[in-house]
Amino acid sequence: MRMKFPLKWAVLLLVVIGLAWGITRALKARSTQQQAATVAAQALKLPITYALQAQDLITVESRAISQVEPVSGTVRAINAVTMRATSAAVVTRIDVSEGANVKAGQVLAQLDDGDARERLNQAQQQSNAAKSQLELAKRQRDNNRALVEKGFISSTALVSSDSNYATAQANHEAALAAQAIAKRSLLDAALRAPFSGVVTQRHVKAGERVAVNAPIIEIVDATQLEVEVLLPIAASGGLRIGQSASLTLESKAQPVTAKVVRINPSVDTGSRSVRVYLSLPTGSARVGEFATGELMVGEIEGAAVPLDSVRTDQPSPYVQVIRDGKVVHTTVQILATGRLGDARFALVEPLPAGTTILSPSAGLIANGTAVKQP
DSSP: OTTHHHHHHHHHHHHHHHHHHHHHHHHHHHHHHHHHHHHHHHHHHSOOEEEOOGGGEEEOEEEEEEEEEEEEEEEEESSEEEEEOSSSEEEEEEOOOTTOEEOTTOEEEEEOOHHHHHHHHHHHHHHHHHHHHHHHHHHHHHHHHHHHHHTSSOHHHHHHHHHHHHHHHHHHHHHHHHHHHHHHHHHHTEEEOSSSEEEEEEOOOTTOEEOTTOEEEEEEOTTSEEEEEEEEGGGOTTOOTTOEEEEEETTOSSOEEEEEEEEEEEEETTTTEEEEEEEEOTTSOOTTOEEEEEEEEEEEEEEEEEGGGSBOSSSSOEEEEEETTEEEEEEOEEEEEEEETTEEEEEEESOOTTOEEEOGGGOOOOTTOEEEOO
């Protein structure tokens, strides 16, 4: 019994020592956490300073930017024609198909010209008969004129012969005109390309009978293409021949540069817009495809900033100005937008030249935040 009491007290002493050590360690850890929380709270009270890079800053400058307007239209050929039948006839042959290249004057199709040949022969015979009548009237007039001069007949007979000669001459001229018409009808039976180009559509086949003015073949000159676009009246004041437009076509991944070649002097009554014609580079597009893009309509100068640097997440647009080492959200008014090279810019006020603002790469920084410039 005397050996058990020292062991019991020894175990109790160890338990007390362990508890004391644990409590001491817990109190020390809590004190450390409280100190860390105090340091963190004090750090939060200190002002945040952003370190900016050179690419984050933009100096506002007075620049001239190109004003642009969105446009769209369909590509068409300047020279395009639908060749039609000049008479009701059978198509005896067609020498070309869709996609074929043709030259000016080349025979593309032939209509049955039997009737035209007969009409030409008839006109020639009538012309010959009228010529004979004219020659006879001329001889009679000359003979009567000689007899009048010798006093064998009266002058009344000369007047009659002159009238007969004039009638015969008019008949001969009419017969020649009819012969020319018949000859032209015969020539029109052969459909010839009016210009060099490409066949885009063939409406009939050989052996078909067509009516007068029926479409036979369509041809376009793909070397001269243009786009017709509509421009608001208010935006057309500064438009000039030669100004450029950047167009995106369905068949091209990269934009194509077009030029203003014609401006319609009248206003379209339906859309209240001005029709503008843009010339495309040779081989840059296909007839019928759709084009969209921007047309430069003039230049304007003022305090220019990148359009992306003007923020619109508040009711009024603003820019982030660097003033006295801080970011200041400054409300601006956008006067105009346009392009400077490949980038879009905006003219704003009031923002004097020389002001430093944040570029789009800097992102949004809270108003009043301190910054450190490079």
